Amino acid sequence: xxxxxxxxxxxxxxxxxxxxxxxxxxxxxxxxxxxxxxxxxxxxxxxxxxxxxxxxxxxxxxxxxxxxxxxxxxxxxxxxxxxxxxxxxxxxxxxxxxxxxxxxxxxxxxxxxxxxxxxxxxxxxxxxxxxxxxxxxxxxxxxxxxxxxxxxxxxxxxxxxxxxxxxxxxxxxxxxxxxxxxxxxxxxxxx
Amino acid sequence: xxxxxxxxxxxxxxxxxxxxxxxxxxxxxxxxxxxxxxxxxxxxxxxxxxxxxxxxxxxxxxxxxxxxxxxxxxxxxxxxxxxxxxxxxxxxxxxxxxxxxxxxxxxxxxxxxxxxxxxxxxxxxxxxxxxxxxxxxxxxxxxxxxxxxxxxxxxxxxxxxxxxxxxxxxxxxxxxxxxxxxxxxxxxxxxxxxxxxxxxxxxxxxxxxxxxxxxxxxxxxxxxxxxxxxxxxxxxxxxxxxxxxxxxxxxxxxxxxx
Numbered sequence: 396x397x398x399x400x401x402x403x404x405x406x407x408x409x410x411x412x413x414x415x416x417x418x419x420x421x422x423x424x425x426x427x428x429x430x431x432x433x434x435x436x437x438x439x440x441x442x443x444x445x446x447x448x449x450x451x452x453x454x455x456x457x458x459x460x461x462x463x464x465x466x467x468x469x470x471x472x473x474x475x476x477x478x479x480x481x482x483x484x485x486x487x488x489x490x491x492x493x494x495x496x497x498x499x500x501x502x503x504x505x506x507x508x509x510x511x512x513x514x515x516x517x518x519x520x521x522x523x524x525x526x527x528x529x530x531x532x533x534x535x536x537x538x539x540x541x542x543x544x545x546x547x548x549x550x551x552x553x554x555x556x557x558x559x560x561x562x563x564x565x566x567x568x569x570x571x572x573x574x575x576x577x578x579x580x581x582x583x584x585x586x
Numbered sequence: 587x588x589x590x591x592x593x594x595x596x597x598x599x600x601x602x603x604x605x606x607x608x609x610x611x612x613x614x615x616x617x618x619x620x621x622x623x624x625x626x627x628x629x630x631x632x633x634x635x636x637x638x639x640x641x642x643x644x645x646x647x648x649x650x651x652x653x654x655x656x657x658x659x660x661x662x663x664x665x666x667x668x669x670x671x672x673x674x675x676x677x678x679x680x681x682x683x684x685x686x687x688x689x690x691x692x693x694x695x696x697x698x699x700x701x702x703x704x705x706x707x708x709x710x711x712x713x714x715x716x717x718x719x720x721x722x723x724x725x726x727x728x729x730x731x732x733x734x735x736x737x738x739x740x741x742x743x744x745x746x747x748x749x750x751x752x753x754x755x756x757x758x759x760x761x762x763x764x765x766x767x768x769x770x771x772x773x774x775x776x777x778x779x780x781x782x783x784x785x786x787x788x789x790x791x792x793x794x795x796x797x798x799x800x801x802x803x804x805x806x807x808x809x810x811x812x813x814x815x816x817x818x819x820x821x822x823x824x825x826x827x828x829x830x831x832x833x834x835x836x837x838x839x840x841x842x843x844x
Contacts (some may be wrong), residue, residue: 418642534738
């Protein structure tokens with residue numbers, strides 16, 4: 396009885412956030428089939444822990460579990476993607492580069508959909524997730540910090556770095572570092 | 587000339603995430619620093635490019651019905667879509683329908699409620715809420731015509747993220763949003779203005795199937811309501827029914843285009 400109630404309540408609260416859950420999983424796994432599996436698995440996990448859920452913010456809570464499930468999946472299936480980031484102490488040096496010389500506005504306008512998608516898909520996972528959560532889910536820094544389990548300052552620096560990389564990728568004539576990163580990850584052999 | 591604003595802060599400014607002191611510092615600096623303005627514009631244009639250009643992957647219907655089924659809600663669409671198995675499901679389905687009928691009948695008897703009276707009560711609540719907001723001085727909690735400001739503000743105060751659209755109709759201004767209380771829960775109210783008429787759009791999630799927009803009218807207020815894509819919509823205004831229908835439609839179309 397209580398279990399059934401619990402499940403009904405869970406479905407009622409979780410279903411409105413299913414698009415957000417799937418979108419995150421789809422961008423992290425980068426394919427439809429695995430994203431579906433991951434979201435379903437995450438929902439089962441979430442339901443199991445739902446009795447202990449006392450907060451009022453379902454969305455970040457659910458996305459946190461989805462993200463965690465994605466990372467388990469990546470660890471098993473794309474271990475090369477979770478290599479440690481060179482987070483470094485100069486997190487905004489790259490964010491700075493595109494500001495220095497200023498041709499980007501025109502370039503961006505010409506960037507087409509495929510190019511933008513490709514640029515996001517080519518970002519390292521840790522940058523990709525903050526960018527997707529911010530630009531596609533419109534989440535606050537605070538929620539993103541909670542979902543990705545890092546301090547607020549790290550969210551800021553990763554977001555800044557992610558945007559710096561996006562700008563580089565979308566500026567024509569620039570060396571295309573992003574595409575080669577994604578190829579490296581598939582091969583798993585950094586050169 | 588010299589300032590200590592980092593690119594991190596530029597991005598936080600663009601995202602509306604700066605604390606008050608750095609925000610003021612930033613605004614003061616922006617007024618006199620063209621290079622900084624260019625940085626902000628560049629960050630904004632990148633943000634818009636990504637938001638407009640990147641694919642949003644909505645959950646496939648099959649996944650949605652599987653998750654709904656977890657809660658014990660019968661995935662009706664899936665049952666209807668499998669005609670080959672209909673003979674098999676006929677009997678339990680008939681029984682389930684009969685049981686459901688009895689249950690609904692019993693509930694309506696015991697509570698003295700019909701579904702339409704729920705809608706009517708909601709309509710009155712929505713109108714009361716609209717009237718209170720227009721009579722008082724507090725139309726909006728977050729005053730901005732930028733959906734990228736209003737949406738995260740509302741999302742962070744609700745357990746869902748309401749769809750927020752800037753109307754593409756001449757003469758309609760997007761004033762912002764507030765959190766209101768309807769149907770026993772906090773809901774998002776999006777506030778628009780057309781020729782001195784205030785329009786409130788209340789949005790909150792529903793589990794029910796989509797229902798087409800219906801126009802109602804009550805004590806001089808015009809109301810449109812319906813649900814789509816898992817969201818309940820109540821549009822309330824003293825605007826005339828025709829104009830309200832056009833506005834409601836434009837918001838709906840904006841959503842279809844997403």
